[in-house]
Amino acid sequence: MKLKEMRIGSCVLEVGADSARLSAPITCADEQPRELWYSLPAAHADWFATDRCDGFVVALLLQAMERNENIVTDAPMSSRLWHSLSQFYIPMMTQAFPNLHRIKIVPAALTTETQPAAGVATGFSGGIDSFAAVVRHFAQEKSPEHRVTHFLFHNVGSHGNKSPEADRNLFRQRYALVQPFAKEVEIPTVPVDSNLAYAFPIDFMKMHHALNASVLLVLQNQFRRYFYASTYKYVDCRVAPVKDIAYLDPMAVHLLSTEGLDCVSTGSEMSRVEKTALVATYEPSHRYLNVCVDAAFEGRNCSVCFKCRRTMLTLELLGLDHLYGQVFDFEKFAKVRQRYLKEIILHYPHSFEQEIAEAFYAPRSRAWRWLIKAGGWYRQHRQYRKK
Ligand SMILES: [Zn+2]
Structure with missing residues (x-):
């Protein structure tokens, strides 16, 4: 057929x-x-x-x-x-x-034709992954050939899924929020809008690297390199049935390159904890770090959503929380902290939270080691009962 x-x-x-x-x-x-x-x-x-x-x-x-x-x-x-x-x-x-x-x-x-493009781009959202890419490929990069020259800010499905107008408003709001940092480091930040998420509705979690890379591929006259800030560490990445395409980034993103544009997955060489520690070495992150998923907070950190919680706990365990008083409310976090610690052990298998717990507690305390083991048994038992 x-x-x-x-x-x-x-x-x-x-x-x-x-x-x-x-x-x-x-x-x-x-x-x-x-x-x-x-x-x-x-x-x-x-x-x-x-x-x-x-x-x-x-x-x-x-x-x-x-x-x-x-x-x-x-x-x-x-x-x-x-x-x-x-x-x-x-x-x-x-x-x-x-x-x-x-x-x-x-x-x-x-x-096989190419244009003489000079730009090196990365997306910038103000979160841990994108700040880690900024530290590695801008602040610490010695070679001008590889240093980021532009930030891009895309509207391809990551700004909610209410309506094109509501999502576009959030896109504009978030774009305005990343501007002060970009201006401070004198990197042009260019917003790229698209109707991609509405013309062909999509599950963003199954597509995000392809959607973001598509923007660079339509802009090939300007860019020769694209650093895509990936989420998971190499040891967790795999080609197997997954809910989030990010687990495939290191194997997949470079396959979206052309003769003139190199697409590169960056960030998987570090764990979430290592990435957070790296970002904390970069002073502007103390003033501009923005990890929050709560749109109601209009770009500020709510200090209680799952992304705020895990970042704040990691900073606290690294002994670096005092640097982030301007962007997080640690008193607010203290009210949910205890419950969050229990949740980490019992409800988040293979997650960043588990990584945080293992990195900080397991090597130090017998009781935590036991709790992590007990958490594993609990989850296995729960999955077995679901079947
Ligand atoms: Zn938040």
Whole structure:
């Protein structure tokens, strides 16, 4: 049986007074064509690569695999990217997400041409992962060749899932919040908006590195290197059924590179505790660290959500909490701390919380070692009973 097709049309660049927009028509079997677009400030219109569809293919690949549709393009795509996706990335994703199908990508033509791009980019959100990337690839980087020149701030599905307007408001709010740090270190921060999350609704946790890399792939005229701040340490990463695509980052992100753009996964060489300690060596993080997931706090740290709790406990155990009085409320945290410590042991298998508990308590105390073991038995028993 012939597979259905998802056809990606040639992209069109429109430059207005304020913004520039690159779009492409997407046609799926038996459906009305949809438009997928990316937009950024008009001053950067020439960053868009209009001669290829690399970004659109990567943005839609996992959706096409879910729908079991081959991707057919009207524009050329990078030969290296096409080869890596077809030979490695697609099989890898089917092993991690059993609901995905092996599909083919049929480009109009393959190209090996590159543009003389000079930029080195990373995303910046103000969290531990992105601050660790800033310390490694900007503050500590001696070689100008590898040093970050730009921060990018994407709207590709990470700013809630209420409505395009509500999510876009949060995107703008969060963008405004990262500006003071970027201005202080004199790194231009460019917002890139997109309708990707709405044109083809997605499970962000299963796609985030592909969605973020798609932005760099549409901006290949400007960037030659992209540092993608990854979450999990190498020893925890694997190609196996997982809920979060981040477990695949070190194996997968480099496969999204082209002849002109290197996509690099960074951060897996450290544990969460080591990353937090590294970030704390960087003074601006004492004033700008922002890890909170609670949108109601409008970009400030609530000091009680799961990300705030784990960061505050790690800082406390490292003896560095006194440095972060400006961004966290440790008195508020003290009220939930005791309950949180119990939760770490009993309810969070294979989590950063477990890592924190093991790093700090297990080597020191028999009682904690016993509790961690008991936590393991409890979880096994619970899983057994669920079956
Ligand atoms: Zn919070």
